[in-house]
Amino acid sequence: xxxxxxxxxxxxxxxxxxxxxxxxxxxxxxxxxxxxxxxxxxxxxxxxxxxxxxxxxxxxxxxxxxxxxxxxxxxxxxxxxxxxxxxxxxxxxxxxxxxxxxxxxxxxxxxxxxxxxxxxxxxxxxxxxxxxxxxxxxxxxxxxxxxxxxxxxxxxxxxxxxxxxxx
Numbered sequence: 001x002x003x004x005x006x007x008x009x010x011x012x013x014x015x016x017x018x019x020x021x022x023x024x025x026x027x028x029x030x031x032x033x034x035x036x037x038x039x040x041x042x043x044x045x046x047x048x049x050x051x052x053x054x055x056x057x058x059x060x061x062x063x064x065x066x067x068x069x070x071x072x073x074x075x076x077x078x079x080x081x082x083x084x085x086x087x088x089x090x091x092x093x094x095x096x097x098x099x100x101x102x103x104x105x106x107x108x109x110x111x112x113x114x115x116x117x118x119x120x121x122x123x124x125x126x127x128x129x130x131x132x133x134x135x136x137x138x139x140x141x142x143x144x145x146x147x148x149x150x151x152x153x154x155x156x157x158x159x160x161x162x163x164x165x166x167x
Contacts, residue, residue, distance in 0.1 A: 041108045045100075059084070115159060126150075
């Protein structure tokens, strides 16, 4: 089932949630791949458009415009991630990387369809479970900070607050 089919699917919540109060892992298997940074979604960062959050995040690790352009043109988010791992990080990266991610996630969910999909996650915990041992942005074998999941929940709550002010 495609993500877009969920809008009219009365069993949407049963299809997307694999736990009573959590979405665990952002992938096709549980129809929550739209939460992944690898999901195709054009985002704007510092006057440039990127095909995914992953492309933009990896490019933001450098201040060199040529390097950013190369990462932006990576054919896949996997390739962009690989390129980002080989960079010499910009000065102060560790101090700003969470804010950069928060900004990019906010940008992604300005898209009306993705915004709607994020709101359908209701008050569920969003857990970025992974197999590649990323315990900063996610959780592996039950351990990790899950910062991506927490940022997604923050953005969802911000959207709910914004929507409540529209009336």
